[in-house]
Amino acid sequence: AQSVTQPDIHITVSEGASLELRCNYSYGATPYLFWYVQSPGQGLQLLLKYFSGDTLVQGIKGFEAEFKRSQSSFNLRKPSVHWSDAAEYFCALGGSNTGKLIFGQGTTLQVKP
Amino acid sequence: NAGVTQTPKFRILKIGQSMTLQCTQDMNHNYMYWYRQDPGMGLKLIYYSVGAGITDKGEVPNGYNVSRSTTEDFPLRLELAAPSQTSVYFCASSYSTETQYFGPGTRLLVL
Numbered sequence: 598a599q600s601v602t603q604p605d606i607h608i609t610v611s612e613g614a615s616l617e618l619r620c621n622y623s624y625g626a627t628p629y630l631f632w633y634v635q636s637p638g639q640g641l642q643l644l645l646k647y648f649s650g651d652t653l654v655q656g657i658k659g660f661e662a663e664f665k666r667s668q669s670s671f672n673l674r675k676p677s678v679h680w681s682d683a684a685e686y687f688c689a690l691g692g693s694n695t696g697k698l699i700f701g702q703g704t705t706l707q708v709k710p
Numbered sequence: 711n712a713g714v715t716q717t718p719k720f721r722i723l724k725i726g727q728s729m730t731l732q733c734t735q736d737m738n739h740n741y742m743y744w745y746r747q748d749p750g751m752g753l754k755l756i757y758y759s760v761g762a763g764i765t766d767k768g769e770v771p772n773g774y775n776v777s778r779s780t781t782e783d784f785p786l787r788l789e790l791a792a793p794s795q796t797s798v799y800f801c802a803s804s805y806s807t808e809t810q811y812f813g814p815g816t817r818l819l820v821l
Contacts, residue, residue: 601752606750629807629808631809633812639814639815640714640800640812640813640814640815641753641800641802641812642812643809643810643811646808646809648808687752687753691807691808693807694807695741695758695760695766695807696741696743696758696760696804696806696807696808696810697743697755697758697768698743698753698755698810699755700745700752700753700754701752702750702751702752703750703752
């Protein structure tokens with residue numbers, strides 16, 4: 598069965614510290630993987646995506662993610678977090694011919710000053 | 711481009727009432743989707759459409775209906791509102807089976 602797991606429901610980091618948000622997936626074929634960010638009361642904004650090719654993908658706002666097939670993971674990273682990065686982050690899995698996405702439960706990021 | 715727009719932004723319904731959540735996109739996207747978001751649950755797919763006149767059920771379709779008469783519009787209909795339908799509803803669209811663009815959401819409260 599296809600699924601996405603984000604093991605961390607809530608993460609708190611200090612401003613300027615590095616960040617890694619975890620995402621694990623279950624899928625029988627080559628997945629399409631996405632990270633979306635949702636600020637309070639807002640819709641979802643795409644941070645980055647992986648379809649094929651280079652396993653390290655760069656996104657907006659200084660975020661990057663690495664696809665590791667052997668670990669079924671697609672973790673999101675940022676070297677130095679800013680207070681404006683406080684939001685909820687969703688990992689999503691696609692790959693069907695209908696474009697349907699399966700979302701993880703989300704990780705809420707809190708940034709301490 | 712306005713992108714994906716949703717109306718209303720917020721609505722309170724009484725149990726048993728009906729309503730239509732509107733979704734419009736101006737990007738000429740073939741694919742459109744409706745999700746609901748509940749706290750701690752991520753987003754669940756309700757219905758989707760791969761083109762005008764073609765719709766199909768997602769993971770949680772019970773209690774909802776959709777239609778797709780034009781490329782631009784993909785309304786979601788609630789016929790008999792129930793408290794379990796209290797949620798935030800997001801519409802999304804995509805040109806292909808890749809990147810989806812989301813609307814700002816409709817917050818629905820059923821009392």
